[in-house]
Amino acid sequence: MKKFKKIVLAGGSGYLGQVLAKHYGDLANEVIILARRKQKGTGNIMYISWDGKTVGDWCEHLSNADLLINLCGKNVNCRYTQKNQTAIIESRVTPTLLLNRVIEKIENPPRVWINVTSATIYRHAEDQPQNEIDGEIGYGFSIDVCKQWEESFFRISTPKTRKVALRMGIVFGRADGAFPRLLNLVKIGLGGRQGDGEQYVSWIHEQDAALSTQWILENESISGIVNCTAPNAIKNTELMKTIRTTYGISLGLPCPTWMLTFGAWLIGTETELILKSRWVYPKVLEESGFKFQYPTIGVATRDLLSLRK
Known part of the structure; x- marks a missing residue:
């Protein structure tokens, strides 16, 4: 018998x-993925079409769900033009408000709703970690996005649905995300520090990211803001050194700020994604008893490289 229904x-x-x-x-009778393009599911995983803007037949699939996780949002790996800024905000706020309206009306809404937001909401921090209780909110476009995102999430009260805004760090995984890109830099000899290398990176292994959502589902005392990062953030210099050492390459050329600025312009992204110091601590998860499988970058890197070599 499966642990969860839906x-x-x-x-x-x-x-x-x-x-x-x-x-x-492996844990639920059915997993429903709401996607803009209908795809063929496998086993108990089913794709349902929605546009993230309008009410439709997809609404019925929220009824009696154990957990809803909202992952909507345009990729921020782009230039922050006015057009892209508008798209980034709307792609997050619009689906969140829509889900709020639907959940408010249905008779048996999801028991728990996790809205995956971003740990980048905190200020540039090199002096101390930022937690959910007394962490300081930063300023700038990325922070404005996060603030509007979370405001739209908590705007409507849903008494039957417990809400958690999960401030996610940089997810490290084997198949996609930031880690394979950093590994590629190491492979071509560019795996040194980026900028001055003093900026902190708040990361989380993909398996801990998944397990943290299950932990939240199963622990009714958790609600509100939750940081989802490994407990041990690491400076960029040490991160790149750890990946190099684990992979078996001793040296890596550094990438100074001027080069990053030019490269970001060339590939159509922003240097903030690399140079901002994100030192975030998961106080709520730690104090609630969650056990990270990959608490340090050394353990995580060895696991992520285990199937590559």
Whole structure:
């Protein structure tokens, strides 16, 4: 007998959505992925079409769900033009408000709703870690996005549905996300520090990201804001050194700030994604008893490289 009846992943066709679908595929009777493009499911994983903007037949699939995880949002790996800024905000706020309206009206809404937001909401921090209780909110476009995102999530009260805004760090996994890109830099000899290398990276192994959502589902005392990062953030210099050492390459050329600025312009992204110091601590998860399988970057890197060599 499966542990859960139904898990719904809104916007779950991307990398993290697939990690979560695989995780819950073994635990739930059915996993429903709400996606803009209908795809063929496998086993107990089913794709349902929605546009993230309008009410439709997809609404019925929220009824009696154990957990809804909302992953919607345009990739921020782009230039912050006015057009892209508008798209980034709307792609997060619009589906969140829509889900709020639907959940408010249905008779048996999901027991728990996790809205995956971003740990980048905190200020640039090199002096101390930022937690959910007394962490300081930063400023700038990325932070404004997070603030509007979370405001739209908590705007409507849903007494039958417990809500958690999961401030996710950089997810490290084998198949996609940041880690394979950093590994590629190491492979071509560019695996040195980026900028001055003093900026902190708050990361989390993909399996801990999935397990943390299950932990939240099963622990009714957790609600509100939750940081989802490994407990041990690491400076960029040490991160790159750990990946190099684990992979077996001793040297890596550094990438100074001016080069990053030019490269970001060339490939159509922003240097903030690399140079901002994100030192975030998961106080709520730690104090609630959650046990990280991969608490340090050394353990995580060895695992992520185990199937590559």
